[in-house]
Amino acid sequence: MSDYDVIVIGSGFGGAVMACRLAEKGAKVLVLERGRRWEPKDYPRKLGDAWFYDPDEPDKQNGWIDFRIFPDMAIAQGAAVGGGSLIYANISVEAPEQIFKQGWPEEISYQALKPYYDAVGNMLNLQEIPDNQLTERYKLMKEGAEAIGAGDRFAKLPLAVSFDSEWNYGLEDKFNQKHSKEFINAQGQQQGTCVHLGNCDIGCDVKAKNTLDLNYIPLAEKHGAEVRPLHIVNAIEVDGNGYRVCYERIENEKLVPGVERADKVIISAGSLNSTELLLRCRDQYKTLPELSSFLGKNWSSNGDFLTPAFYDNRRVSPSHGPTISSAIDFLDGSEYGEQFYIEDGGLPDLVRNAILARLKGRKWKKYQAVLSDWKKKARARDPLDNMMPWFAQGIDAADGKLRLGRKWYWPWSRVLKLDWDIDRSEKTINAIVSMHERLSEATGGEPWVPPTWKWLKNLVTPHPLGGCNMGTTPANGVVDHRGEVFNYKNLYVVDGAIIPEAIGRNPSRTIAALAERVAALITE
Helix, strand or coil: CCCEEEEEECCCCCHHHHHHHHHHCCCCEEEECCCECCCHHHCCCCCCCCCEECCCCCCCCECCEEEEEECCEEEEEECECCHHHHCCCCECCCCCHHHHHCCCCCCCCHHHHHHHHHHHHHHCCCECCCHHHCCHHHHHHHHHHHHCCCHHHEEECCECECCCCCCCCCCCCCCCHHHCCCEECCCCCEECCCCCCCCHHHCCCCCCECCHHHCHHHHHHHCCCEEECCEEEEEEEEECCEEEEEEEEEECCEEEEEEEEEEEEEECCCHHHHHHHHHHHHHHCCCCCCCCCCCCCCEECCCCEEEEEECCCCCCCCCCCCCCCEEEEEEEEEECCEEEEEEECCCCCHHHHHHHHHHCCHHHHHHHHHHHHHHHHHHHCCCCCCEEEEEEEECCCCCEEEEEEEECCEEEEEEEEEECCCCCCHHHHHHHHHHHHHHHHHCCCEECCCHHHHCCCCEEECCCECCCCECCCCCCCCECCCCEECCCCCEEECCHHHCCCCCCCCCHHHHHHHHHHHHHHHCC
16 A cells, blocks of 8 residues: 555656646645755855755755756756756747757647646736836847847747836846835745846845745645655655655765655656666666666757856946847758747846845844945846856757766766767857857957867766656656656656657746656556
8 A cells, every 4th residue: 555646756847747637637636846945035145145056965055046056067957946947047938840840759749738838828917028017138139130130039938927018227226126016926935027137047135936845835835745845755655556755864964864755656757866866776776777778868958058248348247137038940950950939048146145134134234224225226236337248059960878877986876977079069069159259249349159068078967867868768868758768667757858849949838748647648
């Protein structure tokens, strides 16, 4: 007899959707999440705050972001109730129709996913940036697109952000949180409207960002799902007709072991973590020995790249406004023979956030009248106001491989390794760089190609995909079109790990749409 009908491992764009939809159908659902449940008062702001999650010592460091460094590739991942939705840039865009015509099971097409794309859009209350709130970056992007003859390729992007049409850049002390209007969303959660603080990636102070902990997860909990933060799953074992899930929970900076059982298990821990968990179950613990030999293959960075450009006499202000709000679409391969998608990047002002966090301290309260002008100046500051972070994604070769290896100085311990060869993807990245340079120069900027790429061919991605790819048989995939693991009934992977090819756009909505589809098929 199992303790739960379903155990979901992870609570990002795959896990949150699965937990919600299965709980709605009456299943007894347990969600095991390695990260914390965050509130705005806890978001990292100062130097000594909980910025990083260390998978080697999660009991000591279980902060905001899990940043992994492999040879030639660094990967940023979320670690939280809500998963990557807390650190992503709000973009919730559909994958283009042509992407599904190669490398995907025939059951997965744009038309098949469209109802689920729509369901995700409704749950996340997607909106575009209002015309009276266009950022300087947006205006620069539009100008660049028109200058190179690509104005028809420029468009606003759907954002998981709640805007107030009355907010505008003409307000006095415009970035003051007092301008954010509070409301109760469709899932009964209190939120606020966007005041362009620029902190999308490090936690929205006014809850204008429609993260999964404000929609899918509370709806799952309303229907009885149990969410346990700070629970790290280590292994999965077959147990009769179901599975045992072995974990360690973080308690008082110690790891306490535990086990739960379920008829079904949904692995939604993200591309790296879902793949690593299954690799350990197959190769280290031998608890799931029949997993496909394809496990770990066809990993992709989704062609992510960022090129800063600097302007002598132009204010770009990348630290204010939604992190990304527009794009120029070259996914048809019309430029340089490569497929890519240009976006206007942004970044938080960490110094400004640290100053404001310190001025909130209790010891300063009696000086608030004197400090109000300092706060106003701090909110308005932008030390990189002449820098444009040109961002992009592209269709890379998706030929990386995740595996378990050993450290030379710690040979008895097995660690996750990534084999990444840039050769087949270099043309895609170089095409992105060329377009960034072209757009910069067309708008009077001076591009600065990062030396990490120019000389070392190193990349950074917040959009890891693959490792547990969808396929038609164990010879070409790890799961089928339903996300069910080959050779293991009622064991599923539902997250970015199952996407078999780069999609060249922000993948969160595609991951969530796939989860909506899997949940619908499971509960038929």
